[in-house]
Amino acid sequence: MSKKTRPSSILDVAEVAGVSIQTVSNVLNFPERVRPRTRDQVLQAVKSLDYTPNLSARRLRSKKSSSISVRVDANSSPGLFRGFIQNDFVYELIEAAENRHIKVIAYTAGTEKQEIDKLGRIIKSRDTDGIILTSTHVDDPRLDFLERNNVPFLSFGKPWGHENLYSTTHPWVDIDGAAGIAEATAMLWKKGYRNIGFAGWETNNVPGESARSVGEDRYLGWKETLLKLAGKGGRRAELSLSALAVFGEQSIESGRQSARRLLDTVPNLDAVVCVSDTVALGCLLEFQRASKHNICVTGFDNTPISKEFGFTSLDQNLAEVASSALAILMGEKGNQIRKVDFAAEQTAAHVLLKPILVVR
């Protein structure tokens, strides 16, 4: 009777299988160490008792939490459809983690300082083997903090502001926004559009330098592509391009304003590449209002909004981002999270994935 209420332990399995608990442990963790016949006996006992190891005990003894931590933000954070993308990323991260028998612990933090405090506590309580950072930026103090604490981590987002993205000493995975926007732009060009505007986000763009933010990266994707397609480059081409690009915020209303400015200044506007689905929706609605139904609009993120309104967008392919992140943190075939050895794995630890152009 009392036996029924207690979940079975490794001792019960050992007894039923007629082996020691150590052999049971080996069957579960290093099956190749155990003779097939013994292994089968143990596995049968595991099955008949419906045994699942107590994870706290395993963690305590092995000093591995088999968990990764990721921050979740409120929807009110900047970016109209941020909730979507974050939700998808968290979903894909859990899927990828579960495939590798890793748990995902979600935490919140209002400010960067709060996040660092919280990360410190999570690390010291031995409750995580690795951290996934998102929304990293130039001189992000979290990178330094985690580096100092010698904890494995990875950022979803390339290290903005670095000369050589591939020289950083922390691993990252990102979507190549410039390449995605370039592909969208080239697709429009190929379809015959010739006056392709860009509706982006206001950034602290320093002309000639490498991108320092997501918004700038995407803008450069459009600009470089048009320079290449429309002319030989040079000062004149740059000048005429600058009239085709407008910048604002991440909101539908700002997208509407950008659309109006483009309508005002570009006589034969026939397409607009947008930095996001939000901005794209603003443009689309404004063009509809102005009865300019022939102007083609593309977005970014492939949110349900782009599906519903039927405009082309770029899918971040977050499933692949998530599985790449874990492949870096755990090794291609590894089963535990460890610091990346940059001497040996420099290239593999920095992954730039191409977004998928979804034409509609």
Added chain:
Amino acid sequence: MSKKTRPSSILDVAEVAGVSIQTVSNVLNFPERVRPRTRDQVLQAVKSLDYTPNLSARRLRSKKSSSISVRVDANSSPGLFRGFIQNDFVYELIEAAENRHIKVIAYTAGTEKQEIDKLGRIIKSRDTDGIILTSTHVDDPRLDFLERNNVPFLSFGKPWGHENLYSTTHPWVDIDGAAGIAEATAMLWKKGYRNIGFAGWETNNVPGESARSVGEDRYLGWKETLLKLAGKGGRRAELSLSALAVFGEQSIESGRQSARRLLDTVPNLDAVVCVSDTVALGCLLEFQRASKHNICVTGFDNTPISKEFGFTSLDQNLAEVASSALAILMGEKGNQIRKVDFAAEQTAAHVLLKPILVVR
């Protein structure tokens, strides 16, 4: 040197404070048991060593995981803005949990059967003290499963199909959709609107019975309110009302269709109460296209979409849903998750919260 790499343990704290490890443990878990002077010594040692207890050890010994589990779905799941709401709920749940020193573990599951399998493993691995279920429905097998496994759980969502919501033997928290929609409808009436339509979701509504789904619940909120305001009820009033309600799916396009049907059949239509922001957006866009700018539209969920497009909506108040859920699972002031004792807490374990009408 080797000391620097190892995080401090309860032994280190005991040594610095000049007490036993047991007293350190008491200071952290039952401070009132310890003499203030001793307590201060210990707390100072904790601070100077920057000590945080090893959670795996604590969990193993105390047989409490201090964690709750919640399922996260992909955005592609039905419901255009579902990702938003889920993301917000998860965010608020983490916030509420962290306030009570509880961790949130997120898991995924494709089907209900998979979810039950996964829950079984989570429970047996002693990795959760409680489960938060969402999207429960009539005869949900997960409820039975968790009941049988004797694990504390709570559903966000009332037990659809039960005669008496408050008689179920499992705790739940929900938003009172009917009351919210009723408030929106009454607000419109008070403002002078008299031909208030309803755009809802197709449901298996059985006339006269209590609501069996979210969509039906919301529909009834509109219907009851108009019956009360517009007349004495009775067969004639019901009939005239039925022409004012149209049903479809959870998509913008379906919302557009609903709007067209209402325009066709209701001559003086001046407002439409919608079952969701998604449907409301469809209606709004369709009315704009038809230049019926004077028809007032309301939504549900207060997503960023309703903010951006400036229509009235009902906020689910997920922060309160989350903190109520934990108050039920842990007791108003408790610090651990336990099964609710229904003999003692019947009322408190079933909480119906009113959504907040956000007028725009």
Added chain:
DNA sequence: CTGAAAGCGCTTACAG
């Protein structure tokens, strides 16, 4: 290939 012993870092139950 298998097992007896040790121990991960805490909290519990109890004695004083």
Added chain:
DNA sequence: CTGAAAGCGCTTACAG
């Protein structure tokens, strides 16, 4: 109010 002992359920390190 405080401490010495036991033990949570595993994995590790090692002996045979």
